[in-house]
Amino acid sequence: MTAVPALELEKIGMEFGRTVRVRALSEVSLSIAPGEVCALTGPTGSGKSTLLAIMGTLERPSAGRVRVEGVDVATARDRTLARLRAQRIGFVFQTFQLHPRLSALGNVEQGLAYSAVSPSERRERAVAALADVGLADRAEHLPTQLSGGEQQRVAIARALAKEPSILLADEPTGNLDQAAAEMVVDLLLEGAGRQRALVLVTHNDALAGRLPRVVRLERGRLVADGSNAAA
Amino acid sequence: MRLLEAAKRAGADLRARPVRSLMSSLGIAIGVAAVVAVLGVAQTNTQGLLNRLYALQDVLTVQSTGLAGGPSGVPLYALATVGRLAPVEAVAGVTQLDWTVTRSPLVPAGDTAGISVLAVEGDVPAATATQLLVGRELGPGDGLPVAVLGYQAARLLGIDRQLLPCRVWMDNRWVVVTGVLRPAPLAAVIDYSALVGYPFAQSAGAGLSGLGTMFVKVQPGSATAVSDIIPATAEPLTPVNVAVQEASSAVAAEIAARNSLDGLFLALVTVGVLVAGLGVANTLTVAVVEQRPEIGLARALGATRADIGLQFLSGGLILALGGALGGTVLGALGVLAYAWLASQLVIIPWEGVGAGIGAAVLVGVLASSYPAAKAASLPPSDVLRMVP
Numbered sequence: 322m323t324a325v326p327a328l329e330l331e332k333i334g335m336e337f338g339r340t341v342r343v344r345a346l347s348e349v350s351l352s353i354a355p356g357e358v359c360a361l362t363g364p365t366g367s368g369k370s371t372l373l374a375i376m377g378t379l380e381r382p383s384a385g386r387v388r389v390e391g392v393d394v395a396t397a398r399d400r401t402l403a404r405l406r407a408q409r410i411g412f413v414f415q416t417f418q419l420h421p422r423l424s425a426l427g428n429v430e431q432g433l434a435y436s437a438v439s440p441s442e443r444r445e446r447a448v449a450a451l452a453d454v455g456l457a458d459r460a461e462h463l464p465t466q467l468s469g470g471e472q473q474r475v476a477i478a479r480a481l482a483k484e485p486s487i488l489l490a491d492e493p494t495g496n497l498d499q500a501a502a503e504m505v506v507d508l509l510l511e512g513a514g515r516q517r518a519l520v521l522v523t524h525n526d527a528l529a530g531r532l533p534r535v536v537r538l539e540r541g542r543l544v545a546d547g548s549n550a551a552a
Numbered sequence: 553m554r555l556l557e558a559a560k561r562a563g564a565d566l567r568a569r570p571v572r573s574l575m576s577s578l579g580i581a582i583g584v585a586a587v588v589a590v591l592g593v594a595q596t597n598t599q600g601l602l603n604r605l606y607a608l609q610d611v612l613t614v615q616s617t618g619l620a621g622g623p624s625g626v627p628l629y630a631l632a633t634v635g636r637l638a639p640v641e642a643v644a645g646v647t648q649l650d651w652t653v654t655r656s657p658l659v660p661a662g663d664t665a666g667i668s669v670l671a672v673e674g675d676v677p678a679a680t681a682t683q684l685l686v687g688r689e690l691g692p693g694d695g696l697p698v699a700v701l702g703y704q705a706a707r708l709l710g711i712d713r714q715l716l717p718c719r720v721w722m723d724n725r726w727v728v729v730t731g732v733l734r735p736a737p738l739a740a741v742i743d744y745s746a747l748v749g750y751p752f753a754q755s756a757g758a759g760l761s762g763l764g765t766m767f768v769k770v771q772p773g774s775a776t777a778v779s780d781i782i783p784a785t786a787e788p789l790t791p792v793n794v795a796v797q798e799a800s801s802a803v804a805a806e807i808a809a810r811n812s813l814d815g816l817f818l819a820l821v822t823v824g825v826l827v828a829g830l831g832v833a834n835t836l837t838v839a840v841v842e843q844r845p846e847i848g849l850a851r852a853l854g855a856t857r858a859d860i861g862l863q864f865l866s867g868g869l870i871l872a873l874g875g876a877l878g879g880t881v882l883g884a885l886g887v888l889a890y891a892w893l894a895s896q897l898v899i900i901p902w903e904g905v906g907a908g909i910g911a912a913v914l915v916g917v918l919a920s921s922y923p924a925a926k927a928a929s930l931p932p933s934d935v936l937r938m939v940p
């Protein structure tokens with residue numbers, strides 16, 4: 322079977338800064354199959370967020386080759402990448418990244434604003450996605466009127482409403498208490514699988530242990546990539 | 553469709569900062585209001601002047617040239633001969649006397665405030681296209697010591713409607729003022745004069761031969777035709793002695809002068825609108841800087857560079873168009889108020905409205921092009937700058 326990988330990274334290198342160079346990633350190679358669920362772990366500053374941003378086409382690597390569903394990011398046009406982000410990739414961030422002036426429903430709708438979805442269908446799908454994360458009754462609330470756990474559930478609804486094939490979550494529970502964190506992880510794992518790949522960044526070993534595959538970064542290098550017997 | 557969505561997002565962004573948005577479109581509004589008001593007032597004035605000009609053309613001024621060395625002035629019988637011409641509606645003759653007029657014998661005779669005394673024959677108000685403001689006209693062939701005052705003469709003598717009838721001191725005798733005329737834009741000489749009847753002037757010892765000036769009111773449109781035949785009608789033996797004047801070229805000159813001033817003012821207004829455009833550009837540039845994370849978020853959610861650019865372009869257009877529409881309404885209200893105060897016809901300068909709105913669109917596009925380009929160039933990774 323030669324299915325196109327959801328994500329394919331070849332010898333990714335990333336440097337920041339022009340005068341003072343910071344090397345965030347070196348020679349990271351990694352392939353993630355469609356529907357595969359994977360944890361990305363490592364100490365703070367090891368380059369997890371940078372790698373996730375590259376996977377999601379938010380950043381272009383300074384070296385190596387990235388393919389997202391077969392599309393070479395280095396040579397793709399802005400519109401092609403934008404369409405990937407609009408339709409194929411869903412993000413969940415540690416600090417939620419909700420639009421501060423949009424309601425919960427508005428934020429979920431914005432997740433569909435740049436794909437070819439009619440306004441009425443957009444509304445329908447946003448309402449359904451918000452109900453799926455248990456926030457149907459908070460639709461009109463602004464982010465500031467929601468708890469951290471609720472905000473993160475809105476962000477998950479925003480990511481899932483477009484029914485992406487790749488879900489990228491960067492320490493989604495990092496700012497949440499235990500109960501809220503568990504609910505968020507459950508929602509992400511429910512949303513993943515089937516044809517939807519999930520890369521979940523965490524430095525929580527217990528959480529990483531629940532996932533079938535664990536990739537470990539240290540100082541910008543990939544140091545371990547193994548399957549989890551327990552999962 | 554895409555533009556509509558971008559405009560909706562831009563509108564939401566602007567509504568989130570109502571005061572700043574309002575202030576930056578206020579600049580545009582004031583500029584456009586000034587354009588509309590200036591053009592509107594100018595056109596209202598021009599139309600008013602043209603109306604007056606057309607009315608003036610219906611009154612001919614006939615004077616003697618003295619070229620053929622004949623008798624001085626236009627002969628009295630010309631009133632009858634010219635008056636019989638079919639298109640002529642009214643004729644009157646006036647001759648200046650060397651009399652003075654004051655409120656009382658106590659005023660020094662030299663202190664006449666520039667008011668002349670005219671001996672008149674015929675219907676002066678009708679022949680000079682004016683009317684009696686108040687009181688009673690001179691009777692036909694009035695031999696009584698009564699006078700009618702021109703509008704400015706009454707003002708200078710301090711005589712208003714409450715005082716009528718009253719006495720004035722004229723050439724060492726009391727004369728009763730029975731009426732005051734409205735302004736006669738054609739005949740400034742009437743405005744600054746006291747009018748007495750020919751018979752009275754003669755009985756009081758004024759040596760009168762011909763008419764100093766004859767005014768001829770003709771039917772609209774027949775001024776040129778009548779002025780061609782007046783010399784031979786008024787003085788058949790020496791027509792060359794008679795000069796006929798039609799419209800006032802001074803009025804046309806006044807219109808031109810006023811319009812050139814408008815041009816200067818419009819140039820200043822244009823500069824003002826450009827400065828207002830800088831205000832819009834500034835507002836949008838600040839918005840781009842402030843909204844970097846939100847722009848990054850939109851890019852992370854799939855917005856293209858074009859989507860973001862379009863959003864800021866339409867933001868600029870909304871500010872400029874909103875300002876232009878508000879300015880048009882303000883300017884039109886100004887023209888209405890002016891026309892009402894000056895009791896003239898209202899003319900809304902549609903080409904000014906069009907030019908104002910067109911300029912606003914141009915300014916909006918120009919002002920937002922830099923912020924839009926800047927916003928479009930922000931990377932999607934800016935979403936990571938968002939702080940909770």
Ligand SMILES: Nc1ncnc2c1ncn2[C@@H]1O[C@H](COP(=O)(O)OP(=O)(O)O)[C@@H](O)[C@H]1O
Pocket residue numbers: 337338343344345363364365366367368369370371372
């Ligand atoms: N935009 C940036 N500019 C400069 N250095 C950066 C930037 N982003 C990340 N880095 C650096 O790259 C390294 C990896 O960072 P990051 O990917 O955030 O690590 P992690 O998410 O594993 O904590 C760190 O040393 C960090 O300081």
Ligand SMILES: [Mg+2]
Pocket residue numbers: 369370371491
């Ligand atoms: Mg990180």
